[in-house]
Amino acid sequence: MQFYNTLGRKKEEFYTVDGNHAKIYVCGPTVYNYIHIGNARVFVFFDVMRRYLRQAGYEVTYVQNFTDVDDRLIEAAKTTSESVEQVAERYIDAYFQDMDHLGVERADVHPRATEHVPEMIEAIQQLLADGYAYEVAGDVYYRTKRKTDYGKLSQQTVADLKIGARVEVNDQKEDPLDFALWKASKPGEISWETPWGMPGRPGWHIECSVMAKKYLGDTLDIHAGGVDLCFPHHENEIAQSEALTGQPFARYWLHNGFIQMGDQKMAKSLGNVKRVVDLRSEYSAPAIRYFLLSVHYRQPITFxxxxxxxxxxxxxxxxxxxxxxxxxxxxxxxxxxxxxxxxxxxxxxxxxxxxxxxxxxxxxxxxxxxxxxxxxxxxxxxxxxxxxxxxxxxxxxxxxxxxFGLVELSEAEILDHEIEMLIEKRQQARANRNYQEADQIRDELAAKGILLEDTPQGVRWKRKS
RNA sequence: GGCGGCAUAGCCAAGUGGUAAGGCACGGGUCUGCAACACCCUGAUCCUCGGUUCGAAUCCGGGUGCCGCCUCCA
Structure with a gap:
């Protein structure tokens, strides 16, 4: 079995560290809104990967997080006058409804960032102690210069990234490439106490490092997500985790391509985001799955x-x-x-x-x-x-x-008595060559959503989709 | 400016050195009282130019076009 590993940019034979036990971490949604078709691609595809690994004889432990605290959640809570927890709760429920509808199985663990803050603080303290991080006015930043292999996943050197010069200006940082492990909170915002004084909340990347380690150990077999996460999110996860453990963080990095809307990118600013919750009433679940799975996962798909x-x-x-x-x-x-x-x-x-x-x-x-x-x-x-x-x-x-979840094998439903009678009556009419009556009954059934097919193997019926 | 991806029939999409899988749509046919389902038949030399090779959609180089990341966007 071979996977294309973003780390190294080539297909590699897959083998696990721990016998036939495959440890997988997939970056889950930030629960500040309903998920869209692009999110669904990640979850549907990597769920299929998990199923295939199981069929291939692996025992899979599959972890997918919920990011339930970040700027967008705080923003969303502000506009609806709710707590961050309430917003998160609502969209976690919505996530499960969407996924259930699309036939995506639950992960073995769905850890939430807010439930792992003590562990994150502990990790940040260690990074501070080891000189991988520094604190400025309550913020804590990761020192990207400290390790020379920063940029290995996205295959960019620190020098390349600087030439890019599209990094944010923040004079608090020692270096523009440094990223936040912890953010001091503004008054009234959701926050946790810290040993370094100022209360605050975790940065985005640290949660995945901490939760992956907690549930899967120092080294994962597969870490997956959308291609946009490659940099900076996954790059930063690697930096933190490997600084913490001294072990390789993940052995295979898999990234799926984006979904385009027509000829443009799907983006909130363009107002063309397709939410799963809306798609559900327009298209059948198998059709949505087919759409997502009929193209190789690393290719872009156009909706x-x-x-x-x-x-x-x-x-x-x-x-x-x-x-x-x-x-x-x-x-x-x-x-x-x-x-x-x-x-x-x-x-x-x-x-x-x-x-x-x-x-x-x-x-x-x-x-x-x-x-x-x-x-x-x-x-x-x-x-x-x-x-x-x-x-x-x-x-x-x-x-x-x-x-693949593209067909259903459930037993055909029982037709109610009235419909059975009509089918029987139509068969009589056909036998008597009374086609006018036969067609009339067929139309009548069609109006009730029952489509008839006369085949050499007898009459078949199906529900109108 | 840096890093990366893509360009295959009307549409979608596999194929990464030996003469183009599959699906949708279209057309013809068989089956059927009709319809539906199904089955059979029918379509492309792979953006362009050049190179390597006995041989390239597949490798290399130039060109054109489109796209992504470098902004807590999957």
Whole structure:
């Protein structure tokens, strides 16, 4: 299994430090607002990565934080006259609702920054004691010059970064590249007491260093997030953590690409942010997942209406194939799975694995789902036996449902009696060649959201999506 | 100014040295009372110029265009 490691900028064979135990930390949301489709890409994709690692035999510990204190939260609380805690609570709930809807599993631990302040203060004290940090008027800054490898993740030297000259001016800092570990609070703001006198709150980067260490140890196997976090957030995490422990912080750094809105960046200032909570009523969850997973994770994706409609159609093709198999299964001849089919399915499984092993190429892996759908449809047309149909269902259960969450295998719902009667009545009418009545009943059912399909395997029905 | 990414059929998107996966849409056909589902058939020499090579979408160089990070934006 190979991953493209931002640290080193190349694909590397993946292996864990600790046997088959994979320790993963993913940067979670700052809970000052509803999450948007770009956030969802991170959470959906790395959730799929976790699922794949599990299928590949790893025991995964997956940690994803909530940043529940920062400038934006304080700002949001001010405008609604709430406490920072209330704002955080609301958007953490909203986060879980969005993720549940999209079929993203919970992390093993969802640590919150505000619940780890003592540990952060402890870490900052150690950095101060070891000369990696200095305090100015209640703020504490990390001294980036202290270690020579600062910039190794983003592959920029300290000199390069300075030439950039887009660093903020702050005459309190010894060096413009230094960043805040701790910020003194203004009166009335949320704050914690500190050993160095002034109350304040943690800087952004320190929480991830501290919480990752607490739940996963000094060295993580995988640290992941959006590509924008590469610098400065992840760079700074590395600096702090490695200053604290003397150990490599994370062995594989994975960064996913951005989502573009049409031809422009998605940004609040442009007013084109697509929130998941809004998308939920426009598109099905599988279609949103397909949109996010049908492109390799490091590539940018462009969000357009057309692409979403294509996603909807694509996913429907998969679901229809599964439905067709399940429909026939109820009335199929008993029998064992055909050896030829077993072989074909195994070949498809291997293709999925090969794609995923190659830097989690979900785009390629998903194309195999369509090959499987075609195979499924062929088997249905040939009136395959129970064993064969079940084998197809099992295949889709593993990859279509468990790995990618693009199809559902739940049992078809029970139709209510009235609808069953109508279907039966229409069959009578068709048998009597009374097509006018048959079509009328079909229209009637369509109005109730039930679509009928007359197939060589009998009448099928589905809910209008 | 520094660092980095991208450019493949109408649209989306894989492919990183041996003559272009998959999906959506379009058209033709089979099936069907019709419709739907499904199946079959149909489409590209890969932004451009030059180089390396027996051979390049794939490697190197120039050009054009688009984009990201360097601003607590995933």
């Amino acid at each position: 357009t209406k057309q692409v979403m409609e294509q996603a909807e159609a694509a996913v429907e093709r998969l679901q229809t194939a599964v439905n067709n198999v399940q429909h026939l299964l109820k009335q199929a001849e008993p029998g064992d799975v055909k050896p030829v089919l077993t072989e074909k399915l195994e070949r498809l499984s291997n293709k999925v694995k090969a794609a995923m092993n190659d830097d989690l190429n979900t785009a390629n892996a998903i194309s195999v789902l369509f090959e499987a759908a075609k195979l499924a449809n062929e088997e249905v047309a040939q009136q395959a036996n129970q064993g064969s149909l079940q084998a197809i269902i099992d295949w889709f259960s593993l990859y279509g449902e468990t790995l």
